[in-house]
Amino acid sequence: MDLLGPYGRRSGVIQLSRVSKVYRTGSLEVSALRGVDLTVEDGEFVAIAGPSGSGKSTLMHILGCLDVPTSGRYLLAGEDVSRMTEDELAAIRNRRIGFVFQQFNLLPSLTALGNVELPLSYSGVPRHERRARAVDALGRVGLADRLQHRPGELSGGQQQRVAVARALVTEPALILADEPTGNLDSASTRDVLGLLQHLHRSSRTVVLITHEADVAAAASRVVHMLDGGVVDETSALAMSTRL
Numbered sequence: 001m002d003l004l005g006p007y008g009r010r011s012g013v014i015q016l017s018r019v020s021k022v023y024r025t026g027s028l029e030v031s032a033l034r035g036v037d038l039t040v041e042d043g044e045f046v047a048i049a050g051p052s053g054s055g056k057s058t059l060m061h062i063l064g065c066l067d068v069p070t071s072g073r074y075l076l077a078g079e080d081v082s083r084m085t086e087d088e089l090a091a092i093r094n095r096r097i098g099f100v101f102q103q104f105n106l107l108p109s110l111t112a113l114g115n116v117e118l119p120l121s122y123s124g125v126p127r128h129e130r131r132a133r134a135v136d137a138l139g140r141v142g143l144a145d146r147l148q149h150r151p152g153e154l155s156g157g158q159q160q161r162v163a164v165a166r167a168l169v170t171e172p173a174l175i176l177a178d179e180p181t182g183n184l185d186s187a188s189t190r191d192v193l194g195l196l197q198h199l200h201r202s203s204r205t206v207v208l209i210t211h212e213a214d215v216a217a218a219a220s221r222v223v224h225m226l227d228g229g230v231v232d233e234t235s236a237l238a239m240s241t242r243l
Contacts, residue, residue: 012075013174013205014040014063019072021058021228032058034228035072040207042173045200047208047216050225057178059225060209064097064176065089094122098167102179104159106151106166112138113147116166123170137165141195157188164195175199178209193218 021033033055040046048056061067062074065081074081076092084092093099106115116134125133138147141161151159160180167175177196181189197218200206208219216222222234 012039013042013044013077014038014207015073015075015078016062017073017075019059019062019069019074021055021062021067022070031228033062033069036228036230038223038230040205042205043200043203045197045206045208045218045220047210047219047222048225049210049213049216049222051211053227054211054225055228056209056211056225058228060176060178060207063207064099065093094119095170096172096174098170098172098175100160100163100167100175100177100180102182104151104156104163104183106159106162108151111148111150112143112154112162112165115151115162116169119166119170133169134165137169138162140168141165155188156184157191160184160188160192161195164192168199173204175204175206176209177206179211180208181210181212181215189215 016036016038019033019036019038020031023030023032036055036059038059048059050056058067062069065076065084068082081089107118110118113131113134116137117130120130120133135144135147138144141164143158143161143165146154146158146162149158151162154162160183163180175196180196181192184192193215196206196208200220206219208216210216220235223230224232224234
């Protein structure tokens with residue numbers, strides 16, 4: 001799947017039309033998303049912001065092909081996600097989308113290098129190439145001197161940098177970051193947001209999920225959610241004037 005439009009023109013990488021998500025447990029129904037319309041252009045840095053329970057994490061799971069809508073349509077790079085097979089969805093998650101979560105999800109028994117190599121191992125990339133690409137990714141996030149350190153030997157900010165390197169190593173066009181600064185101090189938060197901004201400047205599409213206004217202000221556009229729906233959108237400049 002190419003995340004550029006025909007002849008390399010920029011196009012809507014993400015297009016959601018009237019997307020809803022209902023969770024059912026017995027007779028109980030909970031509407032997590034209610035008719036969401038959203039377009040994210042290729043190369044944009046968009047923050048999806050809202051309080052706990054607003055539906056932003058459910059939306060991220062759908063954007064990342066980790067879940068499917070109950071109704072509505074989701075086009076990823078022009079392709080209808082609902083028509084993809086499980087194998088096709090798995091390939092997209094592993095090769096085309098880089099995930100960064102609040103919980104770093106690093107394997108404690110592996111070094112930073114080993115953790116970053118993992119997605120390439122799943123893709124069958126030869127060992128020498130895995131190693132070279134993982135070293136390069138860790139260098140890009142400023143951890144060239146921490147290759148052999150295990151997660152327990154790294155600070156929270158450094159662990160999140162390893163997670164960003166792991167998201168980068170497959171060279172995805174789309175980065176989805178779900179509350180990536182939630183467990184970090186202010187200095188580490190600035191570092192991670194700086195990394196995401198750098199990725200944006202290098203032509204990657206970045207979608208950041210957050211409940212913090214100052215974190216959302218790092219993006220170029222902020223989509224505000226409440227009660228499962230999009231309530232408004234602002235530019236980063238307008239967002240910064242609210243702080």
